[in-house]
Amino acid sequence: xxxxxxxxxxxxxxxxxxxxxxxxxxxxxxxxxGKLSPEATKGLEVFKANCVSCHAMDVKVLGPALQGVHTKxxxxxxxxWIKNNEKLRASGDKDAIAVFNDNAQASMNxxxxxxDAEINSVISYFKEWTxxxxxxxxxxxxxxxxxxxxxxxxxxxxxxILCIVLIILRRTKHNLRATAQQLDGVPxxxxxxxxWQLRKAYYKKRINPTIFKMTIGTIILGALATYGFYxxxxxxxVQQGYRPDQPIKYSHKLHAGDLKIDCKYCHSTAEKSKQASxxxxxxxxxxxxxxxxxxxYDGEISPEIKKIYAAMDYDPDKPAGQQFGPNPKPIRWVRxxxxxxxxxxxxxxxxxxxxxxxQTCHGPIQEMEVVEQYATLQMAWCINCHQENKIDVExxxxxxxxxxxxxxxKNNKNSPYGKYYTVDGKINVTAAQNGGLxxxxxxx
Amino acid sequence: xxxxLNMKKSIYxxxxxxxxxxxxxxxxxxxxxxxxxxxxxxxxxxxxxxxFSQFSDSMKYRYNPYLMTMREPVEGSIAIGQMDYQYGYDNxxxxxxxxGLHLAMTGGLTEAEQMxxxxxxxxxxxxxxxxxxxxxxxxSSKQAVLKPSWANYQDKTIKELPIGKIYHVxxxxxxxxxxxxxxxxxxxxxxxxxxxxxxxNMDSLGHIPAMQIIAAQENKIDTGxxxxxxxxxxxxxxxxxxxxxx
Numbered sequence: 001x002x003x004x005x006x007x008x009x010x011x012x013x014x015x016x017x018x019x020x021x022x023x024x025x026x027x028x029x030x031x032x033x034g035k036l037s038p039e040a041t042k043g044l045e046v047f048k049a050n051c052v053s054c055h056a057m058d059v060k061v062l063g064p065a066l067q068g069v070h071t072k073x074x075x076x077x078x079x080x081w082i083k084n085n086e087k088l089r090a091s092g093d094k095d096a097i098a099v100f101n102d103n104a105q106a107s108m109n110x111x112x113x114x115x116d117a118e119i120n121s122v123i124s125y126f127k128e129w130t131x132x133x134x135x136x137x138x139x140x141x142x143x144x145x146x147x148x149x150x151x152x153x154x155x156x157x158x159x160x161i162l163c164i165v166l167i168i169l170r171r172t173k174h175n176l177r178a179t180a181q182q183l184d185g186v187p188x189x190x191x192x193x194x195x196w197q198l199r200k201a202y203y204k205k206r207i208n209p210t211i212f213k214m215t216i217g218t219i220i221l222g223a224l225a226t227y228g229f230y231x232x233x234x235x236x237x238v239q240q241g242y243r244p245d246q247p248i249k250y251s252h253k254l255h256a257g258d259l260k261i262d263c264k265y266c267h268s269t270a271e272k273s274k275q276a277s278x279x280x281x282x283x284x285x286x287x288x289x290x291x292x293x294x295x296x297y298d299g300e301i302s303p304e305i306k307k308i309y310a311a312m313d314y315d316p317d318k319p320a321g322q323q324f325g326p327n328p329k330p331i332r333w334v335r336x337x338x339x340x341x342x343x344x345x346x347x348x349x350x351x352x353x354x355x356x357x358x359q360t361c362h363g364p365i366q367e368m369e370v371v372e373q374y375a376t377l378q379m380a381w382c383i384n385c386h387q388e389n390k391i392d393v394e395x396x397x398x399x400x401x402x403x404x405x406x407x408x409x410k411n412n413k414n415s416p417y418g419k420y421y422t423v424d425g426k427i428n429v430t431a432a433q434n435g436g437l438x439x440x441x442x443x444x
Numbered sequence: 445x446x447x448x449l450n451m452k453k454s455i456y457x458x459x460x461x462x463x464x465x466x467x468x469x470x471x472x473x474x475x476x477x478x479x480x481x482x483x484x485x486x487x488x489x490x491x492x493x494x495x496f497s498q499f500s501d502s503m504k505y506r507y508n509p510y511l512m513t514m515r516e517p518v519e520g521s522i523a524i525g526q527m528d529y530q531y532g533y534d535n536x537x538x539x540x541x542x543x544g545l546h547l548a549m550t551g552g553l554t555e556a557e558q559m560x561x562x563x564x565x566x567x568x569x570x571x572x573x574x575x576x577x578x579x580x581x582x583x584s585s586k587q588a589v590l591k592p593s594w595a596n597y598q599d600k601t602i603k604e605l606p607i608g609k610i611y612h613v614x615x616x617x618x619x620x621x622x623x624x625x626x627x628x629x630x631x632x633x634x635x636x637x638x639x640x641x642x643x644x645n646m647d648s649l650g651h652i653p654a655m656q657i658i659a660a661q662e663n664k665i666d667t668g669x670x671x672x673x674x675x676x677x678x679x680x681x682x683x684x685x686x687x688x689x690x
Contacts, residue, residue, distance in 0.1 A: 268627035286622030290589035
């Protein structure tokens with residue numbers, strides 16, 4: 001009894017100790033993050049407001065990584081440098097000139113607007129900064145999902161097999177019982193043929209089974225062939241719904257939808273040229289020189305952003321600007337909208353001239369994770385739009401001459417231009433009426 | 445026996461037809477990585493050079509750089525009608541400073557061009573700088589790296605920035621901002637720079653002053669007189685299309 005109690009006591013103790021230990025652990029994990037003194041906390045705020053656009057503590061952004069900078073330079077020097085590095089360089093300070101030259105002569109902004117106290121708080125933040133501890137997220141262990149498609153199919157297959165086995169076993173049991181009864185001399189009950197069996201026997205006599213089967217087969221084959229023919233005629237060469245994997249998993253949903261970047265930011269020639277243009281990697285680098293999504297990938301550059309760097313052979317750790325390395329490799333994007341050679345489509349004419357929004361033809365691009373072809377790009381689709389949509393004759397300088405002609409013949413209902421006036425005195429011209437259906441406009 | 449054979453045959457035929465149908469409908473219809481069936485593929489994948497088409501045969505097209513149909517322009521070439529692409533200041537801090545001192549717009553901007561400046565600002569600049577230069581754009585508010593070190597356009601840093609420097613920065617980029625020469629013609633760059641200047645003089649009520657008022661303050665925006673853009677730097681660097689490499 002005593003022994004038992006003692007044992008129990010020990011158990012309780014060990015539980016208490018382990019709980020205390022666990023709590024301690026979690027507290028120490030928190031403390032590593034929030035250990036900054038009030039001075040350094042203020043410094044962190046100043047740092048976030050002024051410095052993060054060019055500096056980070058542990059990685060090079062535009063300026064060098066600032067980890068351990070307080071050990072290399074004195075506080076007084078740092079204060080002078082941050083406040084006005086140009087003045088410090090002009091005064092002939094050797095360290096300052098060396099720093100300037102080491103970083104590809106990219107001059108740092110001048111921060112005359114910051115007070116000495118603010119800069120000193122930033123320096124104290126440098127001193128108290130510790131590298132973030134990489135804690136592996138163990139709260140969500142990776143369990144293989146039970147309902148993955150393969151397991152589901154295997155399960156279904158097993159269920160079907162078991163059902164078949166069950167039916168066979170039932171029949172065997174029934175047969176065995178019947179045989180046993182026969183052997184025992186119990187008379188076998190012969191049931192009356194059912195109505196269905198009688199009817200079957202009747203038709204079997206009347207219809208040649210070969211002809212019957214051939215008829216059924218012909219009907220089924222004919223239906224399939226008709227469907228195939230219809231499908232072939234209407235859907236062949238229509239690439240609606242084509243959504244290939246691209247070499248970089250670029251998400252239009254993220255960039256155009258969530259971040260609200262205008263389409264023309266990247267497809268900048270849509271207003272100026274026949275092509276809407278695939279943006280050059282330079283355009284990607286406008287943001288991704290700075291945005292590397294390290295926080296999402298455990299301190300590493302995002303693998304997709306790395307592909308941009310690889311395409312332009314750019315080394316993010318080198319203190320150079322937005323530059324191509326010696327071995328650039330263009331990204332081989334997969335073309336989705338592919339008009340055949342005999343049809344011409346001009347983007348600038350539609351975007352700038354007619355003011356058609358991108359989404360009219362390309363669909364809800366801002367919601368697409370992977371871009372797919374939204375429109376059929378068939379001729380009927382083109383013509384439909386040309387027939388349905390009015391052109392803005394009055395406000396669009398492109399149609400100035402047409403507008404004048406229409407205005408001049410306002411009262412002459414029989415003239416080719418006067419008839420564009422509707423009963424209530426408004427001008428109603430569709431693209432089709434303005435030559436939008438002429439063959440040679442698109443086929444030349 | 446004959447009957448069973450017949451039955452088997454018809455079943456085989458039906459199953460065969462259905463498999464052919466299902467397989468063929470897979471390659472007929474476009475989806476995922478499949479373009480679907482294409483008649484006359486030469487019409488789809490042009491034999492002639494088209495912009496943005498690529499080759500895969502590296503032996504046959506060995507004279508096309510990176511297997512592109514687009515050729516890299518010869519160093520120093522200028523497209524027709526693009527003489528004003530010449531820009532005489534280097535992408536260095538020295539070029540930046542001298543642009544601030546000497547660069548001025550030749551010829552004024554019409555009202556339409558000023559409006560265009562505001563529209564282009566909305567497309568290219570507002571993602572980071574916000575619609576009124578408050579640095580509160582949809583991208584920069586999520587990514588601190590893209591936020592400039594100054595608070596907004598009404599800040600002293602931008603208010604006192606000469607328009608030549610603004611033009612220089614739009615052309616070459618600065619710090620984390622990239623070059624916008626790929627998208628904006630020199631004229632458009634001037635109209636955007638002017639709009640930036642107008643925004644920096646915006647009052648607290650959000651009223652954006654007209655260009656003439658700033659021109660008087662700045663005494664830099666030259667309306668009309670044809671002064672040569674390049675004053676100090678003798679060597680003319682041609683920017684042309686080299687910035688649009690791929």
